[in-house]
Amino acid sequence: MARDLEQYLRPEVKSTPFCPGCGHGILMNLLLRAVDDLKIDMKNTVFVSGIGCAAWIPSPNFNADTLHTLHGRALAFATGVKVFNPKLNVMVVSGDGDLTSIGGNHLIHAARRNLDITVICANNMIYGMTGGQAASTSPLGALTATTARGNIYRPFDLCELVKGAGAAYVARYSVTQPVALMEALKEAFSIEAFSFVEVLSPCPTQFGRRNSYDSAVDMIKMLQGNCISREEAALLSGEELKDKIITGVFWNEKG
Amino acid sequence: MAYKEIDSVLSPGNYYFSGNTAAAEGAIAAGCRYYAGYPITPSSEIMERISIRFPEVNGAFIQMEDEIASICSVIGASWAGAKAMTATSGPGFSLMQEAIGYAALTETPMVIMDVQRAGPGTGQATRVGSGDLMQAKWGSHGDYQPIALSPWSVQEMYDLSIEAFNLAEQYRTPVFLMADEAIGHLMERMDVKPGLRIYGRFKQADLPPFGMDQDDGVPPMPAFGEVQRLLVTGSTHNEWGIRKTDDGSIHAKLVERINNKVFNNREKIILTEELYLDDAEVVVVAYGFTARSAVFAIDQIREEGCRAGLLRLKTIWPFADHYIEKIGRSARCIFVPEMNRGQIKGEVMKYAGCEVASYNQTDGEIIHPETIIQELRRLF
Known part of the structure; x- marks a missing residue:
């Protein structure tokens, strides 16, 4: 199976750029499996990304047209591609800081316009590439390079944000939930409107080592333990939900 | 990869236009079919005219959430195969500077019209100035050679708008039409001639899209969806677009070429x-x-x-x-x-x-x- 996916990778690219224990490789794998399952025509697909670790998932790895853009602006570039040539499949793959902090305005407006663009937001809850600074997605209390005494600001609930802005499909899963995540990616690719999948991806290098998850395994275990389904969450009290990450499909216009 | 003669879009004859209307018509005549913009005085009439006229010529118009989004979507559309533009004034031009550098490094043809007002800051939004010329030259970080034109009449808002698109395509670079409020809002007669010369985009799939084999230093530019595996990045890249951010010689060669392709051809460009x-x-x-x-x-x-x-x-x-x-x-x-x-x-x-x-x-x-x-x- 895995070797079948090599056709979707550029032959001249020999290795991924990610740190040991990074979740982005799992996401890359699942994304290409979804492409393979759906028989998506890579010759007619443009992958757009911004700046940051997750922006390197498609660029230069994917054997398709790739547009590696400015920090935060992937959705603005993608809008130009899609509006001028609606026949192209346009997929945006980028990180939480890129898409939701510096690019937050473009995210809500792209969702409002409801163009047929699929957005995959790899959320590692920190700025990885620049050295582990606090993000708009860092949990309360998180230790980062810019919050040595703990993050004092609440993180975004990205799914509620994008749903509120008008997206047609909104889901959140962790790379520790590969089967459900792949199904969500396939659903997002299939919907001919604005679809958004938030993907929790462990960053042991920047987030883990500062927050007592001393190894890549510890980070994976944290996500496995904290990511619960919407159904499970419905049975828990507010206090019990404190550190939990609720996963599932939050909105699907198709019902 | 050369000029060809085409018929004008507007019927030949005399028109009584404002400068901003003439600039929009010049863009349409030049083949511009993607516009993204954000309202700002004193340039908004360009966007308004385009929004009315584009449905008649099968162009794609979109009003974006800000000037940054506008210029970035123009770059995206240009790589999707469009002759594309935006128009703005000082504060919006300031917001666009990072993307202008991106367009210079990725060799993306596009036209930006700056209808200058009295700055700095918000300044005098409805009044004239020409204080953005050094910003046009040096606005983005790093070294690049912009092309900037300065119209003095409504006729030239039309003619130099066409010229801006031709230069953008010929040299694969952003081109600025540095108008000012007085020209943008001036109304006077202009003539549309029956034919015009238009530079078409040079496409050749087997040549590297960021290569350096051409005499004039301008490589061919295919569009997304036409050949598989186009790699576009604003980071330092080799001739096929592969990121090479730790190779000093590749960076030096790339920066030298994108500067020289304009600077060494300046005798042909300057009017x-x-x-x-x-x-x-x-x-x-x-x-x-x-x-x-x-x-x-x-x-x-x-x-x-x-x-x-x-x-x-x-x-x-x-x-x-x-x-x-x-x-x-x-x-x-x-x-x-x-x-x-x-x-x-x-x-x-x-x-x-x-x-x-x-x-x-x-x-x-x-x-x-x-x-x-x-x-x-x-x-x-």
């Missing part, structure tokens, strides 16, 4: 107009609306026996260095009237080799002919 230079003792170097006042003033003062002449810069960047050097050898003095604090005067001083005088006005008003006459009298 000027000359008046009475044969016998001129004092030469006025002017551009944009100010050149209109200069022509009036020069005619007047010549009747008084003062031998004045004019060099009108239709191209601001790359700068007409050789023209200034030549004038500096024959004239006693060069006079530069500007609606800024001396942005082009500084460039003239670099090359003139003779006395350079200037008049600078930043009160949001045009420079009247009488003012230039008074200043010229002082120099004779």
Whole structure:
């Protein structure tokens, strides 16, 4: 199976750029499996990304047209591609800081316009590439390079944000939930409107080592333990939900 | 990869247009079929005209959430195969600077019209200025060679708009149409001729899209969906677009090429107009609306026996260095009237080799002919 996916990778690219224990490789794998399952025509697909670790998932790895853009602006570039040539499949793959902090305005407006663009937001809850600074997605209390005494600001609930802005499909899963995540990616690719999948991806290098998850395994275990389904969450009290990450499909216009 | 003759979009004849309307019509004539913008005075009429006209010519128009999104979507559309543009004024032009550098490095053809107002800051939104010329030259970080044109009439808002698209395609680079509020809102007659020359995008799939084999340094540019695996990045890249951010020689070669492809072709790019230079003792170097006042003033003062002449810069960047050097050898003095604090005067001083005088006005008003006459009298 895995070797079948090599056709979707550029032959001249020999290795991924990610740190040991990074979740982005799992996401890359699942994304290409979804492409393979759906028989998506890579010759007619443009992958757009911004700046940051997750922006390197498609660029230069994917054997398709790739547009590696400015920090935060992937959705603005993608809008130009899609509006001028609606026949192209346009997929945006980028990180939480890129898409939701510096690019937050473009995210809500792209969702409002409801163009047929699929957005995959790899959320590692920190700025990885620049050295582990606090993000708009860092949990309360998180230790980062810019919050040595703990993050004092609440993180975004990205799914509620994008749903509120008008997206047609909104889901959140962790790379520790590969089967459900792949199904969500396939659903997002299939919907001919604005679809958004938030993907929790462990960053042991920047987030883990500062927050007592001393190894890549510890980070994976944290996500496995904290990511619960919407159904499970419905049975828990507010206090019990404190550190939990609720996963599932939050909105699907198709019902 | 060459010019071809096409019919004009508007029926040939005379039109009574504002400068902003003429600029929009020039873009449509040049083949622009993607526009993204954000409202800002005094440029908004360009966007409004495009929004009405694009459905008639099968163009794609979108109003974006800000100027950053506007220019970024223009770059995306350009790579999807569009001749594409945005228009703005000072504050919006400031917001666009990062993406202008991205377009320069990725060699993305596009046109940005800046209808200048009196800055800095929010300044005087409805009043005229020409203070964005150095921003057009140096606005984004790093080294690149912008092309910037300066129209002086409604006719030139149309003609130089077409020229801007031709230059953008020919040199694969962002091109600025540096208009000002007075020209943008001026209404006067303009002529549409039956045919025009349009530069089509050079596409060749087997040549590297960021390569350096072409004599003029401009590689071919395929569009998304046409050939598989186009790699576009604003990071340093090799001729096929692969990121090479730790190879100094590749970076140096890339930066050198994107600069040289414009700078080394500047004699072909630069457009000027000359008046009475044969016998001129004092030469006025002017551009944009100010050149209109200069022509009036020069005619007047010549009747008084003062031998004045004019060099009108239709191209601001790359700068007409050789023209200034030549004038500096024959004239006693060069006079530069500007609606800024001396942005082009500084460039003239670099090359003139003779006395350079200037008049600078930043009160949001045009420079009247009488003012230039008074200043010229002082120099004779």
